[in-house]
Amino acid sequence: QVQLVESGGGVVQPGRSLRLSCAASGFTFSSYGMHWVRQAPGKGLEWVAVISYDGSNKYYADSVKGRFTISRDNSKNTLYLQMNSLRAEDTAVYYCAKTLRYFDWLFDAFDIWGQGTMVTVSS
Amino acid sequence: EIVLTQSPGTLSLSPGERATLSCRASQSVSSSYLAWYQQKPGQAPRLLIYGASSRATGIPDRFSGSGSGTDFTLTISRLEPEDFAVYYCQQYGSSQVTFGPGTKVDIK
Numbered sequence: 001q002v003q004l005v006e007s008g009g010g011v012v013q014p015g016r017s018l019r020l021s022c023a024a025s026g027f028t029f030s031s032y033g034m035h036w037v038r039q040a041p042g043k044g045l046e047w048v049a050v051i052s053y054d055g056s057n058k059y060y061a062d063s064v065k066g067r068f069t070i071s072r073d074n075s076k077n078t079l080y081l082q083m084n085s086l087r088a089e090d091t092a093v094y095y096c097a098k099t100l101r102y103f104d105w106l107f108d109a110f111d112i113w114g115q116g117t118m119v120t121v122s123s
Numbered sequence: 124e125i126v127l128t129q130s131p132g133t134l135s136l137s138p139g140e141r142a143t144l145s146c147r148a149s150q151s152v153s154s155s156y157l158a159w160y161q162q163k164p165g166q167a168p169r170l171l172i173y174g175a176s177s178r179a180t181g182i183p184d185r186f187s188g189s190g191s192g193t194d195f196t197l198t199i200s201r202l203e204p205e206d207f208a209v210y211y212c213q214q215y216g217s218s219q220v221t222f223g224p225g226t227k228v229d230i231k
Contacts, residue, residue: 045211047220059218107215109158109173
């Protein structure tokens with residue numbers, strides 16, 4: 001079945017780095033744009049970043065630009081989020097999500113979501 | 124950045140009643156690139172509606188979306204017990220995707 005599984009979350013000190021992974025299965029990963037979305041405890045959803053199906057285009061929320069990097073390895077069916085210079089306000093559940101339509105649909109609704117991985121930034 | 128405002132913040136209704144949720148954008152949403160999601164505690168969001176009015180695969184027809192430009196509506200015709208949750212609208216018509224703050228539908 002179509003599935004996304006995030007990993008890599010944990011507790012990290014402010015200013016440190018963390019890399020999240022999202023393993024995809026059940027669909028042709030290399031054909032779809034992929035996004036990261038986060039949700040702070042008790043709060044709403046915040047879009048973080050997107051990468052095109054072939055990795056050639058990337059966009060970021062202003063709140064993470066210059067600190068976070070989205071990437072993908074289509075040979076491993078895996079999406080990544082490298083998070084540097086972490087701040088307390090980055091504390092959240094991080095979800096990866098698949099676009100509904102493929103190839104040029106970089107900005108699209110998200111039809112499949114992972115279960116999320118928790119990142120806590122605290123000293 | 125397009126700011127989305129959802130109203131009401133909380134909607135208290137009984138099973139069987141009709142729910143009407145509003146999402147208003149600070150500027151026109153390109154090509155009605157507006158989606159609705161349902162989220163239950165401890166779960167990931169679930170896509171209900173995309174393109175303002177198209178139901179996602181497997182979504183019951185009691186869920187419907189409408190609107191264009193800056194004003195959008197999600198209607199649940201008759202609330203089932205499993206529909207009590209938080210609902211978010213999202214616009215994906217610009218390179219800065221944004222979500223609304225959510226509307227909680229709870230049991231009256």
